[in-house]
Amino acid sequence: MSEPVYVDKAKVMAQLRSRQLHARADWVDRELPVLIDTYKNAALLQTLGIDLDAMAPGDVAASAS
Template sequence: MRIAKHRIVAALRERDQQSRADWVERELPDPVDTDKNAGLLATLRLDPADLADLPSP
């Protein structure tokens, strides 16, 4: 599955994790491949299924 990078950034900013959100903006491609980046998403405690359901900003 692929998720728009802005969804990941928004989820991190909602949790007040600004530095992590900034890093994601700089380092990850858009869209983000959840299979390829599963470990990173787990480290950030982000569930791809939850991100897929977020409304677009």
């Protein structure tokens, strides 16, 4: 099985806030962990309009450890 991939919640919130989606950013802050598993939350990230491919390589981590 491949190693999980995580994205920093702060980066997701920053993308949402840059698009003036403050309520969604606040929800992400309340409901998701500091490191978001991109596989388990793929549909949610897509719904929020988060493009992981467009993020800088340092924003997406291959391991949480």
